[in-house]
Structures are given as structure tokens and as C-alpha cells.
Amino acid sequence: MDTPLDGKVALITGGSRGIGKAIAASFLAQGAQVMITSRTAETCEATANELGDGCHWTASHVAREEDAERVVGHTVSELGAVDILVNNAATNPYAGPVIDADVARWDKTFAANVTGTLVWSQQAWRQHMKDNGGAIVNIASVGGYVTHPHIGSYNITKTAVIQLTKQLAAELSPNVRVNAIAPGLIKTDMARFLWEGENGEKAAKAYPLKTLGEVDDIANAALYLSSDASGWITGHTIVVDGGGLVSFARV
């Protein structure tokens, strides 16, 4: 795939591990400078050192508007731009039926996953993209399209991210393209309880492609949506799920 990001600056929330780290590595390989951010300074620093030249880091909390303003400002002043924003950090603090969800964890999930996506997009728009253009990629989930007995609250936030992607695409065009990715089950820390041990083998069998996803599957889609190769696409969510969404009804 010929999708160079030479000269571009990308800001990736939750870039210290998992999917965000893979996206950072992929963007660096395509010539971008990358700012990764997450709550834990030590992990950010270690990841930036591991990924090498062109990878910068700043610690922040995705749900805090003041952190979004500070990190976007820091990226623009240090690296000269925020051409690409990947809203990747998310949380899933509650497992159980939505009808029993406590408001504290419901609010926490919405604050990180939905409000976080909004405020980082607002800051990227205000501090750079409004005048210079850019691309925003939101990491949603296939959960945003379906119900689930345990992670319904999280899934509802991802439905909101899919709709927010459409809304912002309409509002920010033609300067800025806004798209999303809906991953199926990917082997990261966040989803460990769904794929470790027997759970994983069972889940993989339910996918038409008979495997769970790897972080690079999502990084490849993020690279496409961030580059000029997808220059006529905005407002859409690409499902990257081994065919899961079209087959679960048959399992």
C-alpha cells in the first residue's frame, strides 16, 4: 500500500500500547512525526523510546478538556501541526447488564469514549485543522452495531462515536475528513478477558476468517483513513472484524 505520511504530524490518544501503539509505529514507518499520549508517563516514555526517532510523548487523561487543549497546543508548538488526530483511548469500567449499570461508571465511560473524542477533535480543529486541513480517525467498535450481555454500556458509547463521526464529518468538511474504524476482537490488554484461553479459541471460530484480529489489522485501516489514499471518504466507519458482523447471527 503506497500511503506516505511524509511531513505529517499525527497525535494519537492511547498511543502507549495496544492498537494506538501499532498505529504510531505504522505512521512513523510512513514518514510521519507522532505524538503519543496516555495517562501513564512511564509507559508513554518507554514506548516512545522503543518506537524511536520521530516519536514524542506527553501524558494526559483523555476525558479532561484541559489536557486536550494542552497536548494539542504542545504538539502544534513542538512539531508544527496536528495534521492527523487518532481518537483511540477508551475505557470499559463496567461489565453487566445496562439496566443495572451505576451512573458513576456509565458517566466515566461516556466521558472518556464520547466526550473525549469530541474535545480532542475540537482542540485539533481550533488549534490547527480549521486553517490547515487534516484527518481525524476515531476508533469505534463493532460493539457499536450490536447488543451484548456484558459490555452494553461500552457499546452504546461506541454507537455514539459512530454517529459523532458522521456529524463532525458534515460539520468540518471540506477542510477536514472524519472517519472511524470499528474493530472486532483484537488481542490487546483491554479485551484480554474476551480472548485469553478457551474464550479466544471459541471466539475465533465464530469469525468467518477463523482468527481474532491483530493490532496491525487496525493500524493498516488507520493508515488508509489518514492518508490521501482515502481522500474522497468522510463520515464513514470501516468495519475491520474478520467478517464477524455478518456471521454472528449464524453462530
Ligand SMILES: NC(=O)c1ccc[n+]([C@@H]2O[C@H](COP(=O)([O-])OP(=O)(O)OC[C@H]3O[C@@H](n4cnc5c(N)ncnc54)[C@H](OP(=O)(O)O)[C@@H]3O)[C@@H](O)[C@H]2O)c1
Ligand atoms: N481490543 C479490542 O478487541 C477492541 C475492539 C474494538 C474496539 N477497540 C477500541 O480500540 C481502542 C484501543 O483499545 P486497545 O484494545 O488498544 O486497548 P489497550 O491495549 O488497553 O490500550 C488502551 C490505551 O489507552 C490508554 N488509556 C486508557 N484510558 C485512558 C484515559 N482515560 N486517558 C488517556 N489514555 C487512556 C492506555 O494507557 P494508560 O492506561 O496508561 O492511560 C493505552 O495506551 C479503544 O478505543 C477500544 O475501545 C478495541
